[in-house]
Amino acid sequence: MRTPETIIIGSQKIIYLNFSGLKKKEEVVEQIDYFGHYIRKSFPKSLVTITNLEDMYFNTDIFNLFVNYVKGNNPYVKSSAVIGMRGMMQIFYKTFIKLTGRNVIVCNTKEEAVAALAQNESVLV
DSSP: OOOOEEEEETTEEEEEEEOTTOOSHHHHHHHHHHHHHHHTTSOTTOEEEEEEOTTOOOOHHHHHHHHHHHHHHGGGEEEEEEEOOOTHHHHHHHHHHHHHOOOEEEESSHHHHHHHHHHOHHHHO
């Protein structure tokens, strides 16, 4: 089981959630459950997150699970970025935004995501 990593920017933190390389639906579901429980223990609108989906197993079932996961996390997340979206994930992105109500910054790398979140001073203050 992967645990959330903390990235410190100044006095603030970004939570890094790594789904990369998970190849089985069961692994993705297990990780969604674990990260969801972690996030939902936080204070409302207290978290800034980066989610890595690179080379992760993905289909419409996983898409629906992520929609529910993100909806459940919405009250706790102030801002978020995602990396590793490829192929079918990119096609579903606009629908994902409509269904979850969350504006997620799409980036190519972890470093780019950290910089994008750090640029938004209102997020890290």
